[in-house]
Amino acid sequence: MSQSPVWFPSEEYKKSTRMYKWMEKLGFEDYDSFFLQSIDDIAWFWEEAVKELDIKWNKPYQKTLDLSNGLKYPKWFMNGKMNIVHNAVEKWAADSKMRSQDAIVWEGDNGEVKKYTFASLSQEIDSIAAGLSAKGIQPGDIVTLYMPMIPETVIAMFAIAKIGAIFSPAFSGYGAEAVATRINAAGAKVLITADGFYRRGKVISMKEEADRAVSLSPSIEQVIVVRRTGAEVPWNQDKDVEWSELKTKTAAIRTKETDTDTPLMVIYTSGTTGKPKGAVHTHSGFPIKAAFDAGLCMDVCKGDTLFWVTDMGWMMGPFLVFGGLVNGASIVLFEGTPDFPEPDRIWDLVETHHVTHLGISPTLIRSLMRHGTEWIEKHDLSSLKVIGSTGEPWNPEPWMWLFENVCKKNVPIINYSGGTEISGGILGNVLLKPISPITFNSPIPGMDVHVYDSEQNSVLNEVGELVILQPWVGMTNGFWKENERYEQTYWSRWGDTWVHGDWVIQDSEGFWTITGRSDDILNVAGKRLGPAELESALVEHPMVIEAAAIGIPDSVKGETAVCFAVINSSSYDSALLKQELLQLIGKHLGKALLPKEIYFVDELPKTRNGKVMRRVIRAAYLNQNAGDITSLENPAILEAIKNMNLTK
Structure with a gap:
């Protein structure tokens, strides 16, 4: 599946990047040598990284890394004290050159804009922090944000x-049961929510769902409500508190000096079965990894503007916050949807707010492709320095559409893949090497990544398990109150080896391709097949917007493929189109790997951040338990998929 490179950095461009300047400072001119050193001595690497990010410590740490509890539970920056609020906001607010710079630029669904400088953001944080403290919230208490x-x-x-x-x-789109599940797993004491928000010009209520969640969550003592829409909402005088009541004009509250392993955030990610997993992230973990990946790998600099299309309930929401602000950049928060009221909304945002770094998902680009390129041409996108992409594997056609029509073959696309438990990326595209469509040109520095076959051998040019052999700053500090589950999830297969759950190929040219989740992989008559290989063949057809491939049991082949395709037309000859698609797959993959069936669907089940949930498709099709589906934006489609198999 690897493609030839299409973006090449000039020597002048390379030398202008933060990564190159940092490497040079450390005595390296060659990226590959630098990368090898980053995994050969991870303590040295992360010590140099926090220096380069100018992380301020209330009490200096005595040792960068302590592995006395083993690889599963590394201790970073031993005995140091710091608080990420100082490093992301307060130090910039105290800087005469930075205090008046925009920290947050917010645009509402209706086009309303609000801006906060670092100075005004710091004041707002102080005021709300004092109010929360006055309401009895103590260090170590958990506050769930449903916002x-x-x-x-x-x-x-x-x-x-x-x-x-x-x-x-x-996630702001969750129903009450999904929110309650996370509140109860965390044991949260307080819920902060809003009366509602705007989406596609309509008011979406939240308070009613929040109240239902609270009725299922005995640990919640108070509900703090932000008035976004002004709509009338139910009110419980015993529990509900107006956000405006928190604001206090008392003297600024002191920022707590936290230990470097003090939890900052518990963020839940869906499990394949059962309840969600609570990744535990610390003040010196997630924010530093996010800031490193954004600043040194994506070249986010002071004065830049970072905008990722996401929700705060997904990992890329906190990544946007810390990746931008710790580096002294502005961040754009967007309440609405990228194609409302017109298909050019996202390009209008880039132009209006001078976005330098735009983060999208392949699904978003596939959905915009159908509207053509004229919506792009209306806008000046010259502020763009980088486009980041995460959430799912690419297909070549939409990647090239983005590169040619938005990037004008000049702006690099940083394919970026990691996870909630990673605090950022495992694989990426560094700006010092050529970039090819859909692939990654390097592991992120500091990430000791390999591809293993079933016998735990490193393999080249063939699909294998993505594994990580050493810890990194930002690695989840277990699962909240479930460390046995954490160890079972990532460490149970090969001892001291993090098995991430992605199937990848590393080719002899040094490019990496993710072919899917390893629990999505197909094994057709002994041939391992990533779903992306089938899906890329399908979306090559001009009538196919997007596709998903799953494996189902087969009495002859052991497993065979079934595909689902979303079509860009309401009128088509189903039999003829199916025949054309089978010919395309045969051309790319051979007749032995033809799917047993191709179904045409209105949409694919996916999360709000654009991940197509193949395991959920498979479970619905086979009428099995789909496990946790609370992150799905469109669960109704599952019934239609289930019926397809039942009515064959």
Whole structure:
């Protein structure tokens, strides 16, 4: 599946990047040598990284890394004290050159804009932190955030962290049961929510869902409500508190000096079966990894503007906050949807707010492709320095569409893949090497990544398990109250080896390709097949917007493929189209790997951040338990998929 490179950095461009300047400072001119050193001596690497990111310590750490508890539970920056609020906001607010720079630029669904400088953001955080403290929130308490993408969401995160409490963000589109599941797993004491938000010009209520969640969550003592829409909402005088009541004009509250392993955030990620997993992230973990990946790998600099299309309940929401602000960049928060009221909304945001770094998902680009390129041409996108992409594997056609029409073959696309438990990326595209469509040109520095076959041998040019052999800053500090589950999930297969659950290929040219989740992989008559290989063949057809491939049991082959395709037309000859698609797959993969069936569907089940949930498709098709589906934006489609198999 590897493609030839299409983007090549000039020597002048390379030398302008933060990564190159940092390497040069450390005595390296060659990236590959630098990368090898980054995994040969990880303690040295992360010590140099926190220096380069200018992380300020209340009490200097005595040792960078302690592995006395084993690889599963590394201790970073031993005996140091710091608070990430100071490093992300307060130090910039105290800097005469930075205090008046925009920290947050927010745009609502209706086009309303609000801005906070580092100075004004720091003041808001102080005020809310004092209010939370006055309401009895103590260090170590967990506060669940069930909030839309509004400035108060970020202010709440920092105010909670400032007093040494822990925030736990939940996706704004969840229903009550999904929110309650996360509240109860965390044992949260307080819920912060909003009366509602706007989406596609309509008011989406939240308070009613929040109340239902609270009725299922006995640990919640108070519900703090931000007035976003002004709609009338139910009110419980015993529990509900107006956000405006928190604001206090008393003297600024002191920022808590936290230990470097003090939890900052518990963020839940869906499990394949059963309840969600609570990744535990510390003040010196997630924010530093996010800031490193954004600053040194994506070249986010002071004065830049980072905008990722995401929700705070997904990992890329906190990544946006810390990746931008720790580096002294502005961040854009967007309440609305990228194609409302017109298909050019996202390009309008880039132009209006001079976005330098735009983060998207392949699904978003596939959905915009159908509208053509004229919507792009209306806008000046010259501010763009980098486009980041995460959430799922690419297909070549949409990647090239983005590169040619938005990037004008000049702006690099940083394919970026990691996870909630990683605090950022495992694989990426560094700006010192050529970039090819859909692939990654390097592991992220500091990540000791390999591809293993079933016998634990490193393999080249063939699909294998993505594994990590050494710890990194940002690695989840276990699962919240479930360390046995954490060890079973990542460490049970090969001892001291993190098995991530992705199938990848590393080719002899040094490019990496993710072919899917290892629990999505197909094994057709002994031939391992990543779903992306089938899906890329399908979306090559001009009528196919997107596709998903799953494996189902087969009495002859052991397993065979079934595909689902979303079509860009309401009128088509189903039999003829199916025949054309089978010919395409045969051309790319051979007749032995033809799917047993191709179904045409209105949409694919996916999360709000654009991940197609193949395991859920497979479970629905086979009428099995789909496990945790609370992150799905469109669960209704599952019934249609189930019926397809039942009515064959």
